[in-house]
Amino acid sequence: MRTILVVGGGYAGFYTAWKLEKKLRRGEARVIVVDPRPYMTYQPFLPEVLAGSVEARHAAVSLRRHLRRTTVIAGRVIAIDHAHRTATVRPATGPAFSVGYDIVVVTAGAVTRKLAIPGVAEHAIGMKHVEEAVAIRDRLLTAFDQASALEPGPLRRRLLTVTFVGGGFSGVEGFGELLSLATALQRKSYPELSPDELIFHLVEARDRILPEVSDRPGRWVVRSLEKRGARVHLNAELLSARNGHVVLSTGAEFDSELIVWTVGNAANPMVRSHTDLPIDRSGMLTVRADLRVGTDASPVADAWGAGDDAAVPDLAAKRSGAATVPNAQPNAQNAVRQGKLLARNIVATLRGREPKPYVHHSLGTIATLGIGRGIFQYRGLVIKGLPAWLMHRGYHVLAVPTWERKIRVLAVWCTAALFGRDIVSLASVQHPREAFLADADLTPVPTSAQPGVPVHA
Numbered sequence: 201m202r203t204i205l206v207v208g209g210g211y212a213g214f215y216t217a218w219k220l221e222k223k224l225r226r227g228e229a230r231v232i233v234v235d236p237r238p239y240m241t242y243q244p245f246l247p248e249v250l251a252g253s254v255e256a257r258h259a260a261v262s263l264r265r266h267l268r269r270t271t272v273i274a275g276r277v278i279a280i281d282h283a284h285r286t287a288t289v290r291p292a293t294g295p296a297f298s299v300g301y302d303i304v305v306v307t308a309g310a311v312t313r314k315l316a317i318p319g320v321a322e323h324a325i326g327m328k329h330v331e332e333a334v335a336i337r338d339r340l341l342t343a344f345d346q347a348s349a350l351e352p353g354p355l356r357r358r359l360l361t362v363t364f365v366g367g368g369f370s371g372v373e374g375f376g377e378l379l380s381l382a383t384a385l386q387r388k389s390y391p392e393l394s395p396d397e398l399i400f401h402l403v404e405a406r407d408r409i410l411p412e413v414s415d416r417p418g419r420w421v422v423r424s425l426e427k428r429g430a431r432v433h434l435n436a437e438l439l440s441a442r443n444g445h446v447v448l449s450t451g452a453e454f455d456s457e458l459i460v461w462t463v464g465n466a467a468n469p470m471v472r473s474h475t476d477l478p479i480d481r482s483g484m485l486t487v488r489a490d491l492r493v494g495t496d497a498s499p500v501a502d503a504w505g506a507g508d509d510a511a512v513p514d515l516a517a518k519r520s521g522a523a524t525v526p527n528a529q530p531n532a533q534n535a536v537r538q539g540k541l542l543a544r545n546i547v548a549t550l551r552g553r554e555p556k557p558y559v560h561h562s563l564g565t566i567a568t569l570g571i572g573r574g575i576f577q578y579r580g581l582v583i584k585g586l587p588a589w590l591m592h593r594g595y596h597v598l599a600v601p602t603w604e605r606k607i608r609v610l611a612v613w614c615t616a617a618l619f620g621r622d623i624v625s626l627a628s629v630q631h632p633r634e635a636f637l638a639d640a641d642l643t644p645v646p647t648s649a650q651p652g653v654p655v656h657a
């Protein structure tokens with residue numbers, strides 16, 4: 201029996217394996233998925249995880265629950281030696297081991313782009329993974345609790361200052377959602393804080409945000425964020441974030457407790473440097489329109505690729521040579537469809553048929569900007585505000601894989617509509633032993649050392 205190895209169980213890998221399970225005849229091939237995470241992350245829900253509108257666990261689609269006939273290996277592929285049809289897997293604990301295969305599917309996605317800016321590695325949080333979204337939300341909620349116990353002043357201002365670096369799709373969505381949460385928190389639950397103290401900065405190096413929509417709707421998004429109190433810095437580069445002190449190329453400087461890094465994607469380092477498969481100049485897998493690795497002139501046998509780690513020719517684009525690469529959002533649309541086609545093409549070749557090329561015409565761009573606010577664009581058609589937000593929710597609840605996930609997400613939205621969002625920070629889960637290691641430290645502190653603590657009646 202043939203072994204099909206899927207490297208990465210994210211969007212493209214999950215759909216490839218899921219579809220293969222449905223298409224393969226018994227005994228035709230076995231499927232192995234290797235991923236360090238036991239779940240596929242439904243990344244479009246991360247902005248709502250930030251805002252507490254989607255439960256973190258619901259953005260994680262379990263591989264073992266939904267891929268019943270697939271062998272799931274928890275580990276990271278650190279090298280692919282396609283000449284010998286072998287991948288090296290490093291598990292979280294224990295020594296690395298080899299996995300042999302007949303066919304490899306490379307769907308390891310992209311990684312967050314890093315720039316050597318002082319303070320970013322120490323202070324900023326990315327927004328590509330569930331744990332990052334949870335941490336951002338917890339940091340904001342903790343900052344509210346801490347600020348509410350202080351008198352107005354620099355420390356309180358720093359705690360209530362949030363900075364997003366990168367005004368692309370995920371940055372703007374995360375920014376809009378977090379701003380919506382913070383505004384609601386201040387209004388409903390923290391009367392001791394004033395709305396002017398909430399300072400949200402969005403920093404973008406180019407002269408516009410959301411490159412996925414055209415100029416006018418892009419400008420509308422800036423205006424609508426500014427109306428909500430946000431400060432949008434265009435043509436501004438982050439120069440330093442050392443100790444949370446933000447310095448911009450425009451000369452602006454401020455302290456910010458929470459810095460979120462959303463500057464886009466870079467090539468997956470394993471794909472770029474640790475395989476003998478062909479890659480292009482940006483480190484992306486070279487893939488043909490039928491999703492086989494290689495070029496039309498020199499295809500690589502038994503190797504396939506899709507998603508954010510692969511430069512798949514975009515046959516729907518007017519420009520020749522265009523590829524469906526990350527940062528040309530909305531890319532999940534491509535990853536899902538490529539995953540499904542990839543499975544069909546593998547089954548076709550196993551049965552002696554020709555694979556089909558990938559052609560997908562974009563369904564448009566849709567983004568949430570916080571509860572009740574969104575933007576949608578399809579060619580010349582632009583829809584703004586509540587209708588776009590409802591379309592966003594409708595689209596994503598239908599798009600998240602499996603009915604079980606859809607129902608869980610819907611249930612949370614319905615309960616939140618009745619009772620509001622949960623607003624408790626669980627940042628303390630990072631230190632679970634603190635509670636029993638340290639009995640409450642009630643050593644008196646001279647009150648003069650805590651000048652900011654307000655006296656509650």
Ligand SMILES: Cc1cc2nc3c(=O)[nH]c(=O)nc-3n(C[C@H](O)[C@H](O)[C@H](O)COP(=O)(O)OP(=O)(O)OC[C@H]3O[C@@H](n4cnc5c(N)ncnc54)[C@H](O)[C@@H]3O)c2cc1C
Nearest residue numbers: 208210211212243244277309370507508530531532533535
């Ligand atoms: C916040 C956010 C919001 C977004 N919203 C939208 C949206 O609204 N619409 C849209 O179309 N797109 C959206 N996207 C983009 C979309 O999520 C991605 O394009 C899509 O996830 C790409 O799928 P993929 O399978 O290529 O990669 P991923 O989904 O990133 O999956 C890659 C998988 O490979 C695993 N992996 C990585 N390296 C290895 C290795 N060495 N060995 C084994 N496994 C490995 C990873 O753990 C991961 O599970 C959003 C992205 C983000 C971050």
